[in-house]
Amino acid sequence: MNALLTFPKGGVHPPEFKEQTQGLAIETMPVPDELELILGQHIGAPCQPTVAKREAVGEGQVIGEVKKGLGVPLHSPVAGKVKDIGMSAHPLRVSAPSITLTVDREAAPLQYEKDAWQSLASDELLTRVHDGGIIGIGGAGFPTHVKLKPPAGSPVDTLVLNGAECEPYITADHRAMLEHTAEVVEGARILLKILGIKTCHIGIENNKPDAIKAMAEVAARVPAAEADIRVRTLQVKYPQGSEKQLIQAVTGRKVPAMALPSAVGVVVQNVSTAKAVYDAVACRKPLYEKVITVAGKGIGRPANLLVKVGTRLKDIVEYLGGLQPGLSKIVLGGPMMGFAVSSLDVPVTKTTSAVLFLTRDEIDTRPHSQCIRCGWCLEACPMGLEPKEIAIHVEAGRSEVTEPFGVFECFECGSCAYVCPAKRPLVQFIRLAKMKAKRPQ
Amino acid sequence: MWKVSVSPHLKSSESVEKIMWTVVACLVPPLVLSVFVFGIQTLLITAVSVVSCVAVEWLSQKALKRPVTIKDGSAVLTGMLLAFVIPPGVSPLLPILAAVFAIYIGKHLLGGIGYNFFNPALLGRAFLLASFPVAMTSAWLPPVENMAIFSFFGGAVDAVSTATPLAVMKERGMAAFTELFGSGTSLYGSFFLGWRPGCIGETSGFLLLLGGLYLLYRGYITWHIPVSLLGTIAVLSWIFGGEGYFGGDPLLAVLSGGAILGAFFMATDYVTSPGNKPAKLVFGCAIGALTVLIRLKGGYPEGICYAILLMNPLSTVLDGWFKLKRFAPPVGGAK
Numbered sequence A: 001m002n003a004l005l006t007f008p009k010g011g012v013h014p015p016e017f018k019e020q021t022q023g024l025a026i027e028t029m030p031v032p033d034e035l036e037l038i039l040g041q042h043i044g045a046p047c048q049p050t051v052a053k054r055e056a057v058g059e060g061q062v063i064g065e066v067k068k069g070l071g072v073p074l075h076s077p078v079a080g081k082v083k084d085i086g087m088s089a090h091p092l093r094v095s096a097p098s099i100t101l102t103v104d105r106e107a108a109p110l111q112y113e114k115d116a117w118q119s120l121a122s123d124e125l126l127t128r129v130h131d132g133g134i135i136g137i138g139g140a141g142f143p144t145h146v147k148l149k150p151p152a153g154s155p156v157d158t159l160v161l162n163g164a165e166c167e168p169y170i171t172a173d174h175r176a177m178l179e180h181t182a183e184v185v186e187g188a189r190i191l192l193k194i195l196g197i198k199t200c201h202i203g204i205e206n207n208k209p210d211a212i213k214a215m216a217e218v219a220a221r222v223p224a225a226e227a228d229i230r231v232r233t234l235q236v237k238y239p240q241g242s243e244k245q246l247i248q249a250v251t252g253r254k255v256p257a258m259a260l261p262s263a264v265g266v267v268v269q270n271v272s273t274a275k276a277v278y279d280a281v282a283c284r285k286p287l288y289e290k291v292i293t294v295a296g297k298g299i300g301r302p303a304n305l306l307v308k309v310g311t312r313l314k315d316i317v318e319y320l321g322g323l324q325p326g327l328s329k330i331v332l333g334g335p336m337m338g339f340a341v342s343s344l345d346v347p348v349t350k351t352t353s354a355v356l357f358l359t360r361d362e363i364d365t366r367p368h369s370q371c372i373r374c375g376w377c378l379e380a381c382p383m384g385l386e387p388k389e390i391a392i393h394v395e396a397g398r399s400e401v402t403e404p405f406g407v408f409e410c411f412e413c414g415s416c417a418y419v420c421p422a423k424r425p426l427v428q429f430i431r432l433a434k435m436k437a438k439r440p441q
Numbered sequence B: 001m002w003k004v005s006v007s008p009h010l011k012s013s014e015s016v017e018k019i020m021w022t023v024v025a026c027l028v029p030p031l032v033l034s035v036f037v038f039g040i041q042t043l044l045i046t047a048v049s050v051v052s053c054v055a056v057e058w059l060s061q062k063a064l065k066r067p068v069t070i071k072d073g074s075a076v077l078t079g080m081l082l083a084f085v086i087p088p089g090v091s092p093l094l095p096i097l098a099a100v101f102a103i104y105i106g107k108h109l110l111g112g113i114g115y116n117f118f119n120p121a122l123l124g125r126a127f128l129l130a131s132f133p134v135a136m137t138s139a140w141l142p143p144v145e146n147m148a149i150f151s152f153f154g155g156a157v158d159a160v161s162t163a164t165p166l167a168v169m170k171e172r173g174m175a176a177f178t179e180l181f182g183s184g185t186s187l188y189g190s191f192f193l194g195w196r197p198g199c200i201g202e203t204s205g206f207l208l209l210l211g212g213l214y215l216l217y218r219g220y221i222t223w224h225i226p227v228s229l230l231g232t233i234a235v236l237s238w239i240f241g242g243e244g245y246f247g248g249d250p251l252l253a254v255l256s257g258g259a260i261l262g263a264f265f266m267a268t269d270y271v272t273s274p275g276n277k278p279a280k281l282v283f284g285c286a287i288g289a290l291t292v293l294i295r296l297k298g299g300y301p302e303g304i305c306y307a308i309l310l311m312n313p314l315s316t317v318l319d320g321w322f323k324l325k326r327f328a329p330p331v332g333g334a335k
Helices: A122-131 A172-179 A181-195 A209-220 A243-251 A271-282 A313-319 A376-380 A387-395 A399-405 A415-419 A426-436 B016-038 B041-063 B074-084 B093-108 B120-131 B133-138 B165-181 B184-193 B205-218 B224-240 B250-255 B259-266 B277-297 B304-321
Strands: A034-038 A062-065 A080-090 A094-103 A158-163 A199-205 A228-234 A266-270 A289-295 A303-308 A327-332 A339-341 A354-359
Touching: A034 A080, A062 A094, A122 A181, A122 A271, A158 A172, A158 A181, A158 A243, A158 A271, A172 A181, A172 A209, A172 A271, A172 A289, A181 A199, A181 A209, A181 A228, A181 A266, A181 A271, A199 A209, A199 A243, A209 A228, A228 A243, A243 A266, A266 A271, A303 A313, A313 A354, A376 A387, A376 A415, A387 A399, A387 A415, A387 A426, A399 A426, A415 A426, B016 B041, B016 B074, B016 B205, B016 B259, B041 B074, B041 B093, B074 B093, B074 B120, B074 B259, B093 B120, B120 B133, B120 B304, B165 B184, B184 B205, B184 B250, B205 B259, B224 B250, B224 B259, B224 B277, B250 B259, B259 B277, B259 B304, B277 B304
Parallel strands: A158 A199, A158 A266, A199 A228, A289 A354
Antiparallel strands: A034 A094, A080 A094, A289 A303, A327 A339, A327 A354
């Protein structure tokens, strides 16, 4: 076996905490009585509803569309009725426009048949990706069809599939690679055809040896004439799944500051996005279901759940045996980059990868103190920034002058704040800096 | 109610308190040895120093209306280090005065932990050296015989009966030095283990090195400053330290005075040293060079205290010289 690949600068090793769910097969959660679909699921313009209140909808029917700007359609995950078009609780924006659906218990779930996508032209495949509502479901939520049409000036030669899953607790991609191996690899073949290239690297961290083995076996069966799909084993290090760090680990190329991966000829997609692409293109099944990891000591029964987009947290909690004493924080996404929420009314979106119910002993709530200039954040930052200097400027009310420190290169992985012995909220300081400083053009 | 805060929600188990108390723990073995070498007086001076540093920190923070942080261990550490760099035979009044200067003026008036640009313990020593030059350069105690560590209570302490090895070498030359402290392996041995006159904490190179290596192992300090500092002292002492060139004794130079204490415990102070690795190397080399310069040409037998104090305020300048390398510059180069 080759030496383990990784990015050379920075990074941290938080405890993995994956043992709670890594051995649990994906389980389909029964559909709750009501779903709440936020209209702005992706980066770009939010969808406008295409259905009216009290209108009946079918499973997979388009219920929202982006009329102008960047975006993908939104589909109904169930057959049912539009109960309301109003506002929903939202993890970041507090509330956001949404469509509430009541589920029709009589309707039989839709069955999808696989058809031959190989005969389709690449722009027809791309249309199916768009029509299927596919976005980057690893967390960013960037519309996939846009990423698959790189700017004319920067030709792409490599597709990188992100199976690193470097965030602690989360095992959803791990299970998808194990249980939907063929679909993920076929999704990669579709993506390669759309891009008109042959090389694909699938980066998987070394803590998932079963997934590495399964994926490598299936990838090896792809005819060499069609594509060269290789599984690359990555060292376990956070943030290995960050786009720029993953590209560097796998291809050795460095994406310039403020540039997209296409600048170095690479497109990155999450392994679960590849599976969604397979569903949308080969089976014509839009993206309205999602595998999420539910973990932490604060939930009755941890699980990897297949849920409908729009399932509210309270329904998940009820299905998994309720909240446990000592619950202190509920996080959507991973513990390093996820968002804490204050309400169980928040629904799952296409980009939700996990819901963590963390108890008092799982989180650190010690108050922060003055910077002691230990320099650990300099060592931890994968982008070579100086979080301590940015933070001191922000504290002194000088956020405007932080642009030269590279605040806009920070992707908020949280490595600096993780290692900080003074427990300083460095990510928060940098977010404040980004709001006040002028973004370079 | 559930907590809502900005990511990351996981934090490492390290903390300022843990770092400070670990360094304090690393200083306990040399202190214990010092009690055996110089007598119980050592313990008294150290206790007075630690208690007054903590008391001054508390009073300063109360007076300046800042949150009281005496539990973080940094004042205890300053107290330990301050005691380590003063002679064991001084009056207990001296560490009290030094604590006021070091903690109130040297630390809290400059903004508290993280903002002081001189090492507080060394600032305290420099203050004492300027205010009580006689006591600070003569109150040495000879290593006690027959483990008579309680001699302090038994009779008067003859505090001026001896001089430190570096002072003997400087003032009376190598011949007198060899006569007093021996030569060869036995000399290195006694210096390494700490059976020689000196400040409270600088005696045992072995135990200090052990503590320093533990800090390296824990990742609390990096090798850059200690190695560059001691390396520079060794090389420069070898070249310029003896008769003519290349006649000095590099090993003796490293084992003498407070070189090891300074290299592992003083110059590596986070607040007053650079954060970037290349800057750390330059910082260490500069301290080593200044130390040798003061030892050989200056008015004091030992120079590491002033060498570190001179370099402390330059740490941010050095950090500025050696900017960290960013992940990748923007297209078209940096602005």
